[in-house]
Amino acid sequence: MKILVVNAGSSSLKYQLYDMNDESVLAKGRVERIGMDTAILVHEPTDKPELKEVSEILDHNVAIKKVVDCLVHPEHGVISSISEVEAVGHRVVQGGDLYSESVLVTPEVKAGITSLFDLAPLHNPAHMMGISACEINMPGVPQVVVFDTAFHATMPEKVFMYPLPLRLYKKHKVRRYGFHGTSHFYVSHVAAQFLDKPLEDTKIITAHIGNGGSVTAVMGGKSFDTSMGMTPLEGLMMGTRSGDIDPAIIPFVMGKEGIGPMEANFMLNKHSGLQAISGGSSDMREIVEGMEKGDKGCKLAYEMYEYRIRKQIGAYVAAMNGVDAIVFTAGVGENSAVLRLSILEQLSWMGVDVDPELNKIRSGEPRLITKEGSRVKVLVIPTNEELVIARDTHEIVKKSHK
Numbered sequence: 001m002k003i004l005v006v007n008a009g010s011s012s013l014k015y016q017l018y019d020m021n022d023e024s025v026l027a028k029g030r031v032e033r034i035g036m037d038t039a040i041l042v043h044e045p046t047d048k049p050e051l052k053e054v055s056e057i058l059d060h061n062v063a064i065k066k067v068v069d070c071l072v073h074p075e076h077g078v079i080s081s082i083s084e085v086e087a088v089g090h091r092v093v094q095g096g097d098l099y100s101e102s103v104l105v106t107p108e109v110k111a112g113i114t115s116l117f118d119l120a121p122l123h124n125p126a127h128m129m130g131i132s133a134c135e136i137n138m139p140g141v142p143q144v145v146v147f148d149t150a151f152h153a154t155m156p157e158k159v160f161m162y163p164l165p166l167r168l169y170k171k172h173k174v175r176r177y178g179f180h181g182t183s184h185f186y187v188s189h190v191a192a193q194f195l196d197k198p199l200e201d202t203k204i205i206t207a208h209i210g211n212g213g214s215v216t217a218v219m220g221g222k223s224f225d226t227s228m229g230m231t232p233l234e235g236l237m238m239g240t241r242s243g244d245i246d247p248a249i250i251p252f253v254m255g256k257e258g259i260g261p262m263e264a265n266f267m268l269n270k271h272s273g274l275q276a277i278s279g280g281s282s283d284m285r286e287i288v289e290g291m292e293k294g295d296k297g298c299k300l301a302y303e304m305y306e307y308r309i310r311k312q313i314g315a316y317v318a319a320m321n322g323v324d325a326i327v328f329t330a331g332v333g334e335n336s337a338v339l340r341l342s343i344l345e346q347l348s349w350m351g352v353d354v355d356p357e358l359n360k361i362r363s364g365e366p367r368l369i370t371k372e373g374s375r376v377k378v379l380v381i382p383t384n385e386e387l388v389i390a391r392d393t394h395e396i397v398k399k400s401h402k
């Protein structure tokens with residue numbers, strides 16, 4: 001079965017075409033600057049030359065039409081007809097408390113995703129545009145949605161509730177949901193295979209550190225707690241997001257600066273984090289480079305970022321009363337040996353014995369970076385959210401055919 005995985009954002013869209021016989025990727029690509037006359041499409045077939053095109057792509061419908069054209073292109077295509085695609089799997093950021101697992105798209109599910117627009121105004125409307133575009137360009141092909149929040153549906157009430165007036169939860173669904181669930185699920189389950197224990201007995205902390213970042217406490221294969229909350233702003237300091245701050249700062253700053261809620265939200269999401277403290281960059285490569293050259297802003301940004309990740313890991317050791325393994329994944333987690341070392345050297349008290357040489361190796365494969373005998377194992381595992389989406393889609397569509 002061939003499955004197209006789509007991750008639709010408001011002005012961009014990423015895709016991968018899988019052959020589920022061997023879970024190989026036949027092609028992947030992206031469309032950027034949707035809505036503009038200089039939109040960019042990059043199509044990368046696995047065994048054929050890449051196609052790059054700049055053209056007018058005014059909406060998601062046109063974007064998906066272009067993707068379909070690329071997939072069947074005489075020179076750059078990987079299938080002879082779009083009818084070979086038997087299902088489409090979509091990433092959806094916010095499933096609220098409506099969805100604890102992936103589901104087949106139906107009119108009710110579309111209404112459900114739409115009812116959550118308030119909780120994810122930047123993401124869910126874009127996902128719906130992606131779903132509609134696929135329905136138009138691939139009529140009759142079953143579609144599945146895989147939620148970033150679903151893996152965290154197992155968080156207990158004491159973890160997901162905020163200590164706020166109860167009516168906010170009852171009326172407006174104000175609670176913690178958590179994000180990056182597909183990634184935390186994938187890497188924690190790969191990590192469990194490195195442990196000599198049944199999954200039910202494992203305690204794993206997964207650190208998904210990319211542009212956005214979250215740490216999850218995974219107990220017995222299930223999410224017990226995660227650092228993001230009602231929105232992806234809570235928790236760690238991130239590239240451009242503040243993460244945890246004293247909530248009283250918000251009304252204080254709004255008053256002092258004369259800004260409204262939208263501007264405050266924008267500041268916390270787009271003008272904070274590494275970028276704010278370093279004085280310009282949100283990219284860990286540039287922060288480390290700046291720090292090595294003696295830039296004070298970069299040094300402070302690095303130290304705050306590292307400290308907040310380490311503190312979160314420590315908190316989850318307490319939350320689970322122990323830990324068997326820590327996993328690093330995503331852009332920074334997979335690639336920044338320097339950051340991993342800074343964090344891990346200061347976790348020696350709890351039995352982390354990092355091997356600095358193993359930590360430096362880059363392989364693109366899951367690997368251990370602790371010495372033999374380290375009480376807590378540490379792994380670097382490349383995340384693969386698209387594969388999880390393709391697998392879920394495959395399973396659900398197979399079941400629906402029965």
Ligand code: AMP
Nearest residue numbers: 210211212283284285330331332335336
């Ligand atoms: P992601 O959101 O997972 O795609 O991660 C993107 C981020 O990964 C970028 O903003 C960079 O800060 C970071 N990144 C990518 N490559 C490296 C690297 N070699 N060293 C440090 N950070 C990296």
